[in-house]
Amino acid sequence: MKLIINGKEIVAQPGMTVLEAAKAGGIYIPSLCYHPRTGQAGKCRVCVVEVEGMRGLQVSCNLKVQDGMSVKTKTPQVLAAQKLVVDLLLATGKHDCIACESNGKCELQDAAYYLGIERAPFKYDDIHYAEGDKSAPFVRLDKDKCISCGRCVVACNNQVVNEVLDFAQRGYRTEIVCDDDKPMGDSSCVQCGECSQVCPVGAIVDVKSVGKARSWETKVVRTTCPYCGVGCQLDLHMKGDQIVQVTGTEEGSPNKGKLCVKGRYGYDFIYAEDRLTHPLIKENGEFRKASWDEAINLVASKFKEAIDKYGPDSVAGVSCARSINEDSYNMQKLFRGVFKTNNIDHCART
Amino acid sequence: MISTGATKKIESLMARYPKKESALMPALMIVQKENGNVLSKGDIEETAKLIGVTDAKAFGVATFYTMYNVKEKIGKYHLQVDTNIPATLAGAKKILAYIEKKLGIKAGQTTADGLFTLHEVECLASCGTCPVIQVNDTYYENLTVKKVDLLIESLKKGEMPDNKARSNWGSACNVLLKNRGVKDAAKLSVYKRKGGYKALEKALTMAPEAIVAEVKESGLKGRGGAGFPTGTKWGFLPKNNTNPVYLICNADEGEPGTYKDRQIMEYDPHLLIEGMAIAARALGSKLGFIYIRGEFDWIADILETAIEEAKKGGQLKEFDIIVHRGAGAYVCGEETALIESIEGKRGQPRMKPPFPAAQGLYGCPTIVNNVETFASVPFIIEKGAAEFKKFGPAESAGFRIFGISGNVKKPGAYEYPMGVSFNDLIAAAGGVDGDLKAAIVGGLSVAILKADELKDLNMDYASCAAKGTALGSGGVMVINDTWSIPELALRAMKFYAHESCGKCTPCKEGSKMTVRALQKIVSGQGTTEDLANVERLVGTIKGLTLCPVGEAFSVPIRAMVEKFRPEFEALIKH
Ligand SMILES: Cc1cc2nc3c(=O)[nH]c(=O)nc-3n(C[C@H](O)[C@H](O)[C@H](O)COP(=O)(O)O)c2cc1C
Ligand code: SF4
Ligand code: SF4
Ligand code: SF4
Ligand code: SF4
Ligand code: FES
Numbered sequence: 041m042k043l044i045i046n047g048k049e050i051v052a053q054p055g056m057t058v059l060e061a062a063k064a065g066g067i068y069i070p071s072l073c074y075h076p077r078t079g080q081a082g083k084c085r086v087c088v089v090e091v092e093g094m095r096g097l098q099v100s101c102n103l104k105v106q107d108g109m110s111v112k113t114k115t116p117q118v119l120a121a122q123k124l125v126v127d128l129l130l131a132t133g134k135h136d137c138i139a140c141e142s143n144g145k146c147e148l149q150d151a152a153y154y155l156g157i158e159r160a161p162f163k164y165d166d167i168h169y170a171e172g173d174k175s176a177p178f179v180r181l182d183k184d185k186c187i188s189c190g191r192c193v194v195a196c197n198n199q200v201v202n203e204v205l206d207f208a209q210r211g212y213r214t215e216i217v218c219d220d221d222k223p224m225g226d227s228s229c230v231q232c233g234e235c236s237q238v239c240p241v242g243a244i245v246d247v248k249s250v251g252k253a254r255s256w257e258t259k260v261v262r263t264t265c266p267y268c269g270v271g272c273q274l275d276l277h278m279k280g281d282q283i284v285q286v287t288g289t290e291e292g293s294p295n296k297g298k299l300c301v302k303g304r305y306g307y308d309f310i311y312a313e314d315r316l317t318h319p320l321i322k323e324n325g326e327f328r329k330a331s332w333d334e335a336i337n338l339v340a341s342k343f344k345e346a347i348d349k350y351g352p353d354s355v356a357g358v359s360c361a362r363s364i365n366e367d368s369y370n371m372q373k374l375f376r377g378v379f380k381t382n383n384i385d386h387c388a389r390t
Numbered sequence: 391m392i393s394t395g396a397t398k399k400i401e402s403l404m405a406r407y408p409k410k411e412s413a414l415m416p417a418l419m420i421v422q423k424e425n426g427n428v429l430s431k432g433d434i435e436e437t438a439k440l441i442g443v444t445d446a447k448a449f450g451v452a453t454f455y456t457m458y459n460v461k462e463k464i465g466k467y468h469l470q471v472d473t474n475i476p477a478t479l480a481g482a483k484k485i486l487a488y489i490e491k492k493l494g495i496k497a498g499q500t501t502a503d504g505l506f507t508l509h510e511v512e513c514l515a516s517c518g519t520c521p522v523i524q525v526n527d528t529y530y531e532n533l534t535v536k537k538v539d540l541l542i543e544s545l546k547k548g549e550m551p552d553n554k555a556r557s558n559w560g561s562a563c564n565v566l567l568k569n570r571g572v573k574d575a576a577k578l579s580v581y582k583r584k585g586g587y588k589a590l591e592k593a594l595t596m597a598p599e600a601i602v603a604e605v606k607e608s609g610l611k612g613r614g615g616a617g618f619p620t621g622t623k624w625g626f627l628p629k630n631n632t633n634p635v636y637l638i639c640n641a642d643e644g645e646p647g648t649y650k651d652r653q654i655m656e657y658d659p660h661l662l663i664e665g666m667a668i669a670a671r672a673l674g675s676k677l678g679f680i681y682i683r684g685e686f687d688w689i690a691d692i693l694e695t696a697i698e699e700a701k702k703g704g705q706l707k708e709f710d711i712i713v714h715r716g717a718g719a720y721v722c723g724e725e726t727a728l729i730e731s732i733e734g735k736r737g738q739p740r741m742k743p744p745f746p747a748a749q750g751l752y753g754c755p756t757i758v759n760n761v762e763t764f765a766s767v768p769f770i771i772e773k774g775a776a777e778f779k780k781f782g783p784a785e786s787a788g789f790r791i792f793g794i795s796g797n798v799k800k801p802g803a804y805e806y807p808m809g810v811s812f813n814d815l816i817a818a819a820g821g822v823d824g825d826l827k828a829a830i831v832g833g834l835s836v837a838i839l840k841a842d843e844l845k846d847l848n849m850d851y852a853s854c855a856a857k858g859t860a861l862g863s864g865g866v867m868v869i870n871d872t873w874s875i876p877e878l879a880l881r882a883m884k885f886y887a888h889e890s891c892g893k894c895t896p897c898k899e900g901s902k903m904t905v906r907a908l909q910k911i912v913s914g915q916g917t918t919e920d921l922a923n924v925e926r927l928v929g930t931i932k933g934l935t936l937c938p939v940g941e942a943f944s945v946p947i948r949a950m951v952e953k954f955r956p957e958f959e960a961l962i963k964h
Contacts, residue, residue, distance in 0.1 A: 080741065082936050085935065124900070128900055129895060188898065197444075209454070217449060221431070
C-alpha cells in the first residue's frame with residue numbers, strides 16, 4: 041500500500057505504523073519511547089504527526105498505515121508539540137552532552153538537533169537531580185538523564201525476563217528502580233546489559249565503555265559470541281583494533297539484540313598476554329609451537345591408531361560448551377558417522 | 391511482618407479474584423494496617439512473594455498510591471487535611487495553619503511524641519462538608535477551629551471522637567436521593583419496602599437486547615464526566631464473544647468538587663447494586679467490580695454488607711460483585727487506569743485503542759460506568775425510557791445529583807432534572823455567600839465561568855458547551871470575590887501535578903513545570919516570560935497527552951488565565 045508523507049509517496053506494508061513507514065521511507069520523525077523490541081508505549085508523545093481527515097495530533101508510533109493516508113510531519117502544530125516535549129525533557133534532566141557516553145548516538149539529542157533546540161527555555165531553580173547509581177560492575181544508571189521512556193523496564197521484564205526493573209513513585213517523581221529501590225549492585229540484576237542496549241539516551245550505560253571512544257570514532261564488526269552454543273550475534277564496536285563496546289545485533293538471529301553478561305562484557309580475554317594463539321605439541325615434556333596442519337594430522341593419526349588397535353568404542357569425544365551448535369553437530373557426526381562410536385557428549389549436558 | 395491471620399486473608403483474596411495479582415493492593419493495605427500503618431521494604435518484599443510478583447512491581451505499586459506509607463514511621467494519628475479548591479474555598483487553609491500552630495509542626499512532619507503526622511492532601515470528596523480532615527481512616531467534616539481543638543484534645547487522650555457530620559441535600563426528582571432521608575435505607579428490607587428490586591425483577595423477564603435498547607432509547611449519558619451515551623457504550627461489546635464480560639462501577643469519585651456518588655453508595659447502596667445487576671443481565675456479565683476510592687473505607691464496608699445481603703436475599707443469583715478499594719490516586723478514575731489498578735498494577739492509563747469494551751480487565755470485554763449512571767438504570771427499566779426523558783431537555787435526558795460547594799450558604803447535594811438553571815441550583819443551595827465572582831460547574835477539570843457567563847446558564851450538556859465549558863461530573867464550585875484566581879490556579883495545578891501518573895512526558899513534566907511558573911507568578915517574583923511559559927504549556931499540552939488528564943488541567947488553567955488575565959498581570963513585577 042501507499043501513503044503520502046509530506047507530499048512524498050511512500051510504499052508501506054499493511055500492519056506497519058506510520059512511524060515505521062516513515063522510517064522505512066527515509067523520513068525522520070522524532071521518537072523516544074518506541075523500540076521495535078519493546079513495542080509501542082505512547083509515553084514520550086514526541087512522535088506526533090497530523091493526518092488528513094483526523095482531528096488533532098496523532099501519535100505515529102501507535103497509528104496503523106492506511107492506503108492513501110496523507111501525513112504531515114512538519115506542520116507548525118506538530119513542531120510546537122515536539123518542541124515542548126523535548127524542551128521539557130531537556131529542562132528536567134541534566135543533559136550536558138559533552139561528557140555523556142551517548143553523545144552522538146542519543147535519540148534525545150537527535151530530536152533536539154532536528155528541532156533546532158540548543159537549550160531548554162525553562163529556568164526554574166527547584167529542579168533537582170538524583171545521584172547516579174554506580175554500584176554495579178558493568179551497568180551504570182544515571183537518573184539525571186533518564187527520560188522515563190520505559191524501554192529498559194519492558195526489556196528487562198519481557199525480553200530477557202530478569203524482572204529487576206520497574207517504575208516507582210508517580211508523576212514528575214517517577215523513577216526507575218531495581219527491585220524495591222536497591223542499588224543496582226545489591227539488586228537481583230544479573231548485569232546482562234539489555235537495559236543499556238535499549239536505552240535511547242545516556243541514562244544507562246556500559247561502565248567498561250565509559251571514556252573509551254566517541255560514538256563516531258568506532259566502526260562495527262559483526263561476529264558470533266564465542267561463549268556458548270546459542271551463537272548470539274555480536275556487534276563489536278572497534279576503535280582502531282580495540283573493542284570498546286559490545287552490543288547484540290538487533291536484527292541478528294537467534295538473539296535479536298539480547299546478550300548475557302559474558303557475551304556483552306566478557307571480551308577482555310582476547311587481549312590476555314597468555315592467550316593461546318597457535319597449536320602447541322608436547323614433546324619430551326616440553327610444548328613447542330606447531331602449525332594447524334601438523335597438529336590436526338597428529339590428532340587424526342592418534343585416533344586412527346587407537347581405533348585400529350582397540351575398536352571404535354575405545355575413543356570418546358566431549359564437545360566444548362563454548363563451541364557453536366553447528367560445530368557440536370559436526371563433532372557428533374565425526375564420532376558417530378566416521379569413528380562409528382556413540383561415545384560422544386557435551387560438557388554442558390551435566 | 392505478615393501474621394498468619396493476614397496471610398490467610400490475603401490468600402482468600404487471591405482466590406476471590408479471577409487473577410491473583412489483583413490481590414496485591416488489598417494485601418499491601420492489610421499488611422500496612424497490621425504494622426503500625428507503615429509499609430517497610432521488608433513488608434513489601436514479603437507481600438510480593440506471597441502474591442507472586444516481583445519486588446519491583448510491588449514497590450512500584452506501593453509508591454504509586456498515596457495511601458501506602460512507604461516510610462520509616464508515621465504518627466499514631468495521621469491527620470490529612472484536604473486543601474483542594476472546594477476545601478480552600480471553605481477555609482481549609484486556615485484550619486491547616488491552625489493545626490500547624492497548635493501542634494508545632496508543618497505539613498509533612500510528625501510531632502516529637504510520635505502522636506501526630508500532618509499532611510496536606512487532595513480532594514477527599516467531602517466538598518459539601520468542608521473543611522475536612524481524615525484521621526487515619528475516619529473523616530471529620532464541617533470543621534471549625536473549635537472542632538479542631540476538641541478533636542486534637544480527644545486524640546491526645548487516645549480517643550477517636552464521634553464523627554457525625556451535618557450535610558445538606560435536597561431532591562426535586564426523588565429518584566437518586568429518594569431514600570436519602572429514610573432510616574436504614576442501606577438495609578435490604580427497607581430498600582425493598584420502598585419499592586426496590588422491582589426493576590431487577592422486571593429485567594430478569596426481559597431479553598438482554600431489550601434492556602440495552604431501553605437504555606439506549608432513554609438517552610442516558612454517562613454521569614462520570616465524559617457524558618458518553620450509556621446504551622451506545624453497552625452496544626460496543628463484541629458479538630460472538632466467548633470471554634467473560636466484566637462490569638465495573640467507577641466509584642473513584644476523585645474529581646475535585648464531586649461528592650455525588652457517595653450520596654448513593656452510603657445511603658442507598660442497593661440502588662447501585664440493582665442497577666449493576668440489571669446491566670449484568672443486559673450484558674451477560676457474571677462478575678462485576680465496584681472500584682471505590684480507598685478513602686471511602688466505611689462506604690466500601692457498607693457496600694460489602696449490602697452485597698452480602700443482596701446475595702442472601704436472592705437478588706444476585708447469577709452475578710457477583712467484588713468491592714475493590716483504591717489507595718489514593720485521582721487518575722484511577724480514568725477507566726483504563728482503573729482497570730490496571732484492579733489488575734494489581736500502578737494506576738496508569740493504557741493507550742487506546744483497544745477500548746475496554748473490546749479488551750479491558752484481564753484482556754476481556756469490559757464495561758465501565760459511573761455509580762450515578764448505574765443508579766439511573768432501575769428507573770429506566772421500571773418506568774420506561776419515556777418517563778426518564780420527561781426529565782431534562784432532549785439531548786440531556788434525566789436527573790442528576792449536583793454537588794454544590796464553595797461560597798454558598800448551604801453547600802450540599804441536590805438532585806434536579808438536567809437543564810435546571812444555574813441560578814435555581816444556587817438558590818437551592820442557599821444562595822451565594824458574598825458576591826459571585828465565578829464558578830466551576832463540572833468538577834475542577836472544566837473551564838471556569840465568570841459571573842456574567844453564569845447568568846443564563848442551564849445545567850445541561852448543550853448549554854455548558856455553548857459557554858465553552860462542560861457539565862462534567864456535576865460538581866459545582868462557587869467562588870466569591872474574595873478569592874484570587876491566580877492562587878486558585880496554582881492550587882488546582884498542584885493537584886494535577888501531584889496526581890499525574892507520570893506515564894507521558896507532557897503531563898508528567900509539563901504539569902510540574904506549570905506549577906513552577908505559576909508559583910513564581912503568585913509569589914510576586916514572576917515575569918511576563920513566566921506567564922508566557924504557562925500559556926505555552928497549557929496551550930500545547932491539550933491534546934498531546936496519553937489520557938485526558940493533560941486536558942483536565944490545560945483547559946481550566948488556560949481559561950483562568952484568559953478570563954482573569956489582569957489578575958495574573960497585576961502579580962507580575964515589571
Ligand atoms: C482523570 C480522570 C478521572 C476520572 N474520574 C472519574 C471518577 O472519579 N468517576 C467516574 O465515574 N468517572 C471518572 N472519569 C471518567 C471515566 O474515565 C469514565 O469515562 C467513566 O467512568 C465512564 O462511566 P460513565 O459513562 O457512566 O460516565 C475520569 C476520567 C478521567 C480522565
Ligand atoms: S542523554 Fe543525550 S541529550 Fe542527554 S546528555 Fe547524553 S547525549 Fe546529551
Ligand atoms: S542489566 Fe539486565 S538484569 Fe540488570 S537491570 Fe539491566 S536488563 Fe535487567
Ligand atoms: S533508563 Fe533509559 S531506557 Fe530506562 S526509562 Fe530511562 S531513558 Fe528509558
Ligand atoms: S496525561 Fe499522561 S502522565 Fe498524565 S495521567 Fe494521563 S497518562 Fe499519566
Ligand atoms: S515514540 Fe510514539 S509516543 Fe514515544
